[in-house]
Amino acid sequence: MISTISFIISLIFFVITIIGGTTHSFLVLTVAQSITNISFIVFTLSINKHSKNIRKEFRGAPMTMFRIVLLVFGLAYSIISTLYILDLPHYMNNNYHVTKGVPQKIQYAEPTKADPGGGYEVTLNGDMYKLNAGYEINELQNRQFEIYYLPYTNWIIKYKIKFGNEYKSFDY
Secondary structure (H helix, E strand, O other), X not given: OHHHHHHHHHHHHHHHHHHHHHOOOHHHHHHHHHHHHHHHHHHHHHOOOOOOOOOHHHOOHHHHHHHHHHHXXXXXXXXXXXXXXXXXXXXXXXXXXXXXXXXXXXXXOOOOOOOOXXXXXXXXXXXXXXXXXXXXXXXXXXXXXXXXXXXXXOOEEEEEEEEOOEEEEEEO
């Protein structure tokens, strides 16, 4: 019974994780990812390998191998979600890392299923950032950028582009 409930919880919060990533909501993504991770590991550990509900040929050793594979998947997902948890205090305290400078390279990013808006890939101080500026590439060339991001996940919070003597701010 607990395995069924934890599996359903992990599925629901996995969908919420996808929604949080798509809507660029760091807090929703982090909380949903953590709940997904915990419930998935509980699900994996609570599977009864000798249950009468499992077909006879899958009971015992085959089910143990299946549980090990699921547990490795859950632990790998834990490592990813740990980065988001480490960034949580920075996010809550508005303690962002900032990189400033004129980009070495700006190119158009093709839209994908995960990011249908496309945007720009900006290389600044050797690091690549994906931004959604509503300008043409030639309008962004040789401009000063400030990018505010979280230290562990490089999650972009906001960025500024200097036009003349003023910065125009873009919140994500």
